[in-house]
Amino acid sequence: MNPILSNLRNITLTYAIWLMIGCLLAALLVLTNISLWANALLFAVPSTLVFGSISASAYYVARSLPMKKRSFFVVAGVFGGTALIYGIIWGILCFFWNKITLLFDESWAGIEMNQHLASLLLICGTLLYLLSILVYDVLLALDNIRQAERREAASEMLARDAELQVLRTQINPHFLFNSLNSISALTTIDAAGARDMTIELAQFFRQTLALSEQQKIALSDEIALCNHFLTIEKIRFGKKLQVQMRIDPDSENCLLPPMLLQPLLENAIKHGIRDLVDGGTIELSSKVRAPWLFVAIDNPVDTQPSSAQGTGTGLKNLQARLRSLYGDKSRVEWRIAEQVFRIEITLPLERS
Structure with a gap:
């Protein structure tokens, strides 16, 4: 199961992070004189939160490449290609969301979409999705380490139990043989x-x-x-x-x-x-x-x-x-x- 979606605490923390990313994107739009604050927040925050939900699929992308079967070109091709595809999807999502906000016909709704902004959104979307893949990849690696530690602990316990059993098989017959020898000696006297x-x-x-x-x-x-x-x-x-x-x-x-x-x-x-x-x-x-x-x-x-x-x-x-x-x-x-x-x-x- 996706670790981000495993409990309410992780979901809340994830969306809080994506909300901060949306605010940072709005600030970038304002600082580059592309939009005013109201327009930038209405444009960036909802689209970023939706993209945050979509980026949960990065978990399955990271899991699709086992550590033992990875090479640089395979990782670059799969991770980079998938991130580019989702960057394009986010750019399209932002374009249609901006079209919807322009229908409000209000001064605080909608921004001017141009080629420069579209390129910026494509790059940001690709990098954000690639970052999501890397985060999930780290979580998977940590989970693999924990599982390996549990397997090692279980193996040590089994080995210890086997050793104790061997020792018991040495001790118990030793006592039994000595006791039988004592009984044998007593039978005649x-x-x-x-x-x-x-x-x-x-x-x-x-x-x-x-x-x-x-x-x-x-x-x-x-x-x-x-x-x-x-x-x-x-x-x-x-x-x-x-x-x-x-x-x-x-x-x-x-x-x-x-x-x-x-x-x-x-x-x-x-x-x-x-x-x-x-x-x-x-x-x-x-x-x-x-x-x-x-x-x-x-x-x-x-x-x-x-x-x-x-x-x-x-x-x-x-x-x-x-x-x-x-x-x-x-x-x-x-x-x-x-x-x-x-x-x-x-x-x-x-x-x-």
Whole structure:
């Protein structure tokens, strides 16, 4: 649709501009001693407003030549030829309008039409229509830029969603395989424990089905999932696995990606608690310091870890997920000090 005719505000502004052009043309007629003010205004203003309505067709002329198919000679021929045609049309329009005003037989109506004035009207009409084409051409170019930006934003969103989906497919099987291995190990030494773990595992996946499709969930929901996972692991490790949580109540409704903490707790057990003869305590803490949410996990590690070292896939996935969601506004740091592995996550503060 013609952008000038898209709403009342644009229509009003357009006709206000053409009214000013009509007044300028009347002033030109007066300054060149062709006409008096009354005659010049009666001649110039109505004819200019009518030509303003006709010039709306310049939108379709500008749109008829896509940017990719343009050349200098094509643009000059189409734009220049069309502008000349409409300049002639305006000259004819002005001639007949002047004839009508002369029928009033009044001193304030009609002007003397001569060859010099006809040439002036032809030139003005051609230039005004050419200017209209250029204005519409700029508007079309800006609209194309906005559409390209929207397409780029949509493509980035699709790419981000695809990346997140790939990361999820890496995380979920990783947890499932480890859980099944734990159940397999329990079947020979504790059949009842294996049965309880199977039930807990089924309930865990049932709860994650609804939340896993969400981009972000409340920290309280993530903690609930982690508690369910830890219940599964405690069946396997017994008193060897202890958990301590220090969750700031103000942080419970803060948002974060689903299944963000569970893989970290899994790593804490696999690469920390499992290698310790007496086990240990995993500490999960959170706090809010506007505009940031801080979450940390601490777990003891063996001074002489086993040869089955991790590849860092979980931490790499974590960094990739946060980078996809938050860009450079998130931070993940980890370190080992005094036989304690600590990972700290900083996220922009968002609340449900």
